[in-house]
Ligand SMILES: Cc1cc2nc3c(=O)[nH]c(=O)nc-3n(C[C@H](O)[C@H](O)[C@H](O)COP(=O)(O)O)c2cc1C
């Protein structure tokens with residue numbers, strides 16, 4: 001009922017609220033014998049944690065992960081892995097004014113409609129803070145994928161109207177700036193755009209792109225659990241993501257068949273494609289090409305700029321939201337997109353073991 005579970009074999013269940021005591025994740029179905037340390041997981045959590053950039057919420061959380069179970073002497077044991085992150089800087093009193101108010105574009109109103117009651121401290125369960133648990137699980141999924149030489153790279157591809165120029169793409173630059181943008185020129189413009197918006201107590205949206213290299217063939221089912229459908233579901237489940245494209249995405253609608261089709265060529269007895277408009281999957285199944293995915297992220301709903309809102313008791317109010325909020329969610333969600341893609345692919349990989357007799361024969 002609470003809808004907190006993802007995956008069929010490599011299953012994750014996240015728990016916790018933004019202002020509760022702690023949040024965390026339980027992973028069931030991780031194979032035994034994977035070498036993993038808290039440092040491997042912390043590396044990704046540090047990319048997401050709040051309070052480290054002029055373009056992020058000032059809430060100060062170390063987001064230090066503790067492994068409670070499922071890992072012994074540096075290796076997974078094949079039993080449920082449980083990880084916890086304690087909340088340390090909630091300052092919940094600062095949010096008491098929002099108790100009886102419905103913030104536009106936040107989850108307050110729909111939660112009350114569904115449950116009749118909600119944890120109003122911060123954004124409770126709907127807070128972007130829940131994504132810390134996803135990132136911790138994603139770091140383990142990435143470790144499995146890295147052993148198979150899969151590489152997942154996400155980055156900020158636009159902030160508001162400022163887009164990166166593919167000609168300037170520099171992968172090494174992604175980790176060197178607060179916005180995780182791979183284009184130094186676009187970065188300068190995006191920073192100036194954000195500074196102006198912050199002065200006006202407003203927020204920005206943007207897009208995230210994600211590329212997966214060395215993808216094994218055969219992941220995904222022909223219908224329903226198609227690789228593209230599962231990736232879209234996983235990424236769309238991140239708070240504030242409003243759209244997901246695979247490959248040419250919405251541009252495909254404006255192309256002709258001749259423009260859009262990825263042509264085949266034999267090259268030294270291997271089938272190659274001249275383009276990758278499909279974005280790595282055909283008929284729901286990966287064909288060994290890179291997976292290319294793009295997510296649209298809405299602007300942060302909680303802004304200080306005065307908006308039209310309503311109170312629970314039926315008044316129209318002018319609302320200026322206080323508290324600590326991200327002026328832009330995009331850079332904080334980059335590593336979350338990587339995590340959701342990794343979790344989806346690991347689950348598909350494990351499921352794929354049963355797709356053909358030969359795969360089973362390889363194991364036994
Ligand atoms: C990493 C991250 C950080 C976020 N930070 C904020 C924030 O500071 N303030 C806010 O109002 N919403 C923030 N959000 C967005 C809310 O979680 C989101 O608006 C809410 O879950 C409802 O979104 P939905 O309608 O797209 O599901 C953040 C989301 C993510 C993923």
Ligand SMILES: C=C(O[C@@H]1CC(C(=O)O)=C[C@@H](OP(=O)(O)O)[C@H]1O)C(=O)O
Pocket residue numbers: 018019049050057058059061090121122123124126127128129130132239323324325326
């Ligand atoms: C603390 C984090 O970001 C938070 C995401 C968030 C929201 O509404 O999504 C609202 C703010 O927190 P609070 O729940 O205290 O209002 C942000 O500071 C985090 O992501 O770790």
